[in-house]
Amino acid sequence: MEGGTRASGDLWSGGALALLGVYIVVQASQWEYSGPDGPGPGFFPLWYGIAILALAALLVVSHLRRAPARRNPIDWRRVARALSTWLALAVSVALFKTLGFVVGFALLTYFIVAAMYRKSLKTAALVALATGAGFYLVFEVALGVALPAGVLGF
Amino acid sequence: MEILQGLWDGFSVALAPANLLWCFVGVFLGTVVGILPGLGPPATIAMLLPLTFSMNPTSAIIMLAGIYYGAKYGGSTTSILMNVPGESASVVTCIDGYQMAKKGRAGAALGIAAIASFVAGTVGVLGLMLVAPPLAKFALSFSSPEYFALMSLGLALVVLLAGRSIIKALLAALVGLWIASVGTDLFSTTSRFTFGQMELLSGIDFVVVAIGVFALGEVLANMESREDTPLLQVPKGLKNLLPTWQDIKDCRFAFANGAIVGFLVGTLPGGGSTIASFLSYGLEKAVSRRREQFGTGVIEGVAAPEGANNSETGGALVPLLTLGIPGSGTTAILLAALVLWGFKPGPLFIPEHPDLFWGLVVSMYIGNVMLLVLNLPLVPLFAQVLRTPAYVLYPLILGVSLVGVYTVSGSMFDLMLLLVFGLLGYLMRKLDYPAAPLILGLALGAGMERALRQSLMMSQGELSILVSRPISAVMLSLAVLILLIPLFGKFNAWRLRALEQ
Numbered sequence: 001m002e003g004g005t006r007a008s009g010d011l012w013s014g015g016a017l018a019l020l021g022v023y024i025v026v027q028a029s030q031w032e033y034s035g036p037d038g039p040g041p042g043f044f045p046l047w048y049g050i051a052i053l054a055l056a057a058l059l060v061v062s063h064l065r066r067a068p069a070r071r072n073p074i075d076w077r078r079v080a081r082a083l084s085t086w087l088a089l090a091v092s093v094a095l096f097k098t099l100g101f102v103v104g105f106a107l108l109t110y111f112i113v114a115a116m117y118r119k120s121l122k123t124a125a126l127v128a129l130a131t132g133a134g135f136y137l138v139f140e141v142a143l144g145v146a147l148p149a150g151v152l153g154f
Numbered sequence: 155m156e157i158l159q160g161l162w163d164g165f166s167v168a169l170a171p172a173n174l175l176w177c178f179v180g181v182f183l184g185t186v187v188g189i190l191p192g193l194g195p196p197a198t199i200a201m202l203l204p205l206t207f208s209m210n211p212t213s214a215i216i217m218l219a220g221i222y223y224g225a226k227y228g229g230s231t232t233s234i235l236m237n238v239p240g241e242s243a244s245v246v247t248c249i250d251g252y253q254m255a256k257k258g259r260a261g262a263a264l265g266i267a268a269i270a271s272f273v274a275g276t277v278g279v280l281g282l283m284l285v286a287p288p289l290a291k292f293a294l295s296f297s298s299p300e301y302f303a304l305m306s307l308g309l310a311l312v313v314l315l316a317g318r319s320i321i322k323a324l325l326a327a328l329v330g331l332w333i334a335s336v337g338t339d340l341f342s343t344t345s346r347f348t349f350g351q352m353e354l355l356s357g358i359d360f361v362v363v364a365i366g367v368f369a370l371g372e373v374l375a376n377m378e379s380r381e382d383t384p385l386l387q388v389p390k391g392l393k394n395l396l397p398t399w400q401d402i403k404d405c406r407f408a409f410a411n412g413a414i415v416g417f418l419v420g421t422l423p424g425g426g427s428t429i430a431s432f433l434s435y436g437l438e439k440a441v442s443r444r445r446e447q448f449g450t451g452v453i454e455g456v457a458a459p460e461g462a463n464n465s466e467t468g469g470a471l472v473p474l475l476t477l478g479i480p481g482s483g484t485t486a487i488l489l490a491a492l493v494l495w496g497f498k499p500g501p502l503f504i505p506e507h508p509d510l511f512w513g514l515v516v517s518m519y520i521g522n523v524m525l526l527v528l529n530l531p532l533v534p535l536f537a538q539v540l541r542t543p544a545y546v547l548y549p550l551i552l553g554v555s556l557v558g559v560y561t562v563s564g565s566m567f568d569l570m571l572l573l574v575f576g577l578l579g580y581l582m583r584k585l586d587y588p589a590a591p592l593i594l595g596l597a598l599g600a601g602m603e604r605a606l607r608q609s610l611m612m613s614q615g616e617l618s619i620l621v622s623r624p625i626s627a628v629m630l631s632l633a634v635l636i637l638l639i640p641l642f643g644k645f646n647a648w649r650l651r652a653l654e655q
Contacts (some may be wrong), residue, residue, distance in 0.1 A: 010583040017325055024332060024347075030342055038611035041346060043340040044603040047331070052328045059321050078378035079584075085377045086577055089370075089552060093569045105556070109549040117380060117545040127546055135553050143205070145561055 014059035021053030081116060088112065100150025102140075106132030157283060167212060168520055173513065174388020176213040177518045180220020181521045185528060187221060188228025188244070189539050190547065195225040196484045196593075197372055200364035201554045203491050204561040211495040212510050216517040218491060222484055223275060223467040223518065226427060227525045230267035231537060242464030243427035243463035246435045250448065250455030257451050262397045266453055267460040268529040269397070270409055273601050274461030274523050277413035278420065278468025279518040285421070286511070288505065290476040293501035299619050303626035304603035305598045305632070308479045309379055310421060310633035312594050320637070326582070330595020331602070333358055341607060353567040359630060360490040361562050363596055366572045367589050368483065369555045373548050396530075397453065408438050419462070420469020426482045426590075427466040431459035468518070475499050475511060475544070476613020478601070483590040486597035565598040 032040030044146040092108035114124035139145040187198045198219050206214035229244030234251035254263040313323040336347045337357030349353040412434045419430035438458035439448045448455050472477045478500040480486040504511045507628050559572045613619035621627045
């Protein structure tokens with residue numbers, strides 16, 4: 001990733017990790033640190049929680065102290081393509097319960113081929129049909145792997 | 155004598171028809187995976203791991219190991235023909251390999267890559283066979299403090315070599331430790347970091363994290379662009395793929411260099427095949443009489459790194475099988491696989507499961523022969539894999555990832571976790587956080603905590619037990635020293651320069 005993007009990413013990721021560190025330390029301090037049988041369940045998490053907090057703070061401070069990097073704008077179109085794929089995947093997984101794996105996955109494939117790669121609707125439908133059927137035949141029929149089934153029974 | 159007996163037993167295991175078949179499947183898949191840019195061995199092994207649960211463990215580890223070293227053969231194809239490395243260990247092969255292809259010597263470059271891989275890969279297996287048993291015997295004297303120190307040292311080395319920023323690599327490793335803590339603490343039955351979710355009481359499955367971070371993360375990163383890279387012409391016919399005798403003579407030192415450097419680097423946690431290939435290339439260039447021509451299509455510049463990244467496999471299996479300490483993301487997944495099949499890699503692994511160890515060793519010899527036979531005449535055929543359109547390939551990877559995770563537990567909750575870790579893997583790539591320390595932290599987390607707590611139980615709470623025993627004291631001191639390297643400007647500058655190169 002470009003320097004400027006990464007630098008501002010350091011600030012945000014450092015902040016998020018610092019919050020994670022605080023959460024771990026707060027949680028760990030509620031568990032036994034040390035008992036008659038030795039260290040308790042809070043012992044190890046407390047120490048790595050403190051380490052996360054300290055390192056995240058160091059990351060943020062080193063970002064703030066660094067001279068402003070030459071800004072390379074984030075290519076949001078590229079990020080949007082990746083995040084759209086992730087969102088489509090999430091929707092497809094959510095649909096597994098009602099439509100089942102085969103249909104949900106075929107829809108995901110259709111979206112990727114038609115929307116992300118701008119192929120013709122016919123090509124997208126063919127690829128979606130072939131991959132959905134292929135997965136059903138290979139995993140469900142040939143290998144006997146149980147895939148999430150929907151209202152259609154597969 | 156013991157080794158000869160082991161080899162004899164290993165041949166009887168590896169030559170069983172089923173194991174030969176799985177070895178072939180592994181090296182074939184590995185070659186295809188190595189050829190495909192954007193799908194690395196860790197992602198493939200993680201995706202296929204759940205499908206091996208119903209297999210015989212010996213056949214399964216033979217297949218997964220086949221993918222691991224097979225990918226290194228295949229990785230050179232795209233480096234030479236497209237200037238795009240199929241996997242990170244083949245980056246350096248682009249330098250001279252692509253130049254050779256542009257000069258019309260793609261066949262010789264592909265051929266020498268396969269031959270160097272075969273020679274050095276075989277030497278690496280020989281090293282594994284000779285070094286692992288005595289090291290395992292030595293490690294029998296290890297107790298909890300030594301194991302804690304060893305795991306700390308392994309993690310520190312991975313952090314040192316994982317990326318430009320040690321802070322980010324350390325943070326990734328610590329997040330891995332945190333993920334490993336999720337679930338029920340086995341010492342006290344306290345539930346930790348479960349967010350009130352029943353599904354998290356048994357912890358987060360390693361496979362879910364590995365597939366999410368490696369496979370999904372890779373697919374999402376690759377989905378950012380739609381461009382295809384042009385492919386150079388693959389020479390037809392075996393004769394055109396064979397280097398000349400002069401080429402072989404020129405590469406004599408490169409074969410030895412790749413084999414030795416690769417194996418030694420492989421035994422170090424954090425070393426990895428990428429570093430092995432760069433080091434052997436650097437060494438080859440430093441001692442060559444025509445060093446000024448490196449980068450313009452010198453055949454030794456292909457042979458040395460290709461040999462090193464294959465020999466590294468044998469080295470990497472030494473700490474994994476004898477100490478239970480993986481040195482990279484891929485070996486961390488292999489460790490998880492062994493544990494899931496009910497084995498405990500460590501000093502007792504070889505004496506308790508000689509069939510598995512020697513069967514694996516011998517299968518790697520056989521696998522290397524298969525790869526040579528596959529890679530020389532079939533390169534043009536394998537190169538056709540590169541013509542698979544991205545819009546077909548990426549949905550397939552997503553589908554196998556989803557099926558892989560669902561097979562582990564049959565749980566929709568795990569599929570949702572997969573989405574979370576997929577997004578995490580993508581963000582880590584974007585923000586330059588290395589994935590290997592996270593996976594290693596996750597693989598070692600439970601063992602590290604157990605070893606530390608057992609050490610403190612042994613000493614009744616005295617932390618000094620970690621430094622009062624010589625072996626653990628040395629290893630912990632080394633770990634601390636490694637993590638302090640960034641404070642020494644000169645060393646850190648050297649480290650950054652090496653990583654940048």
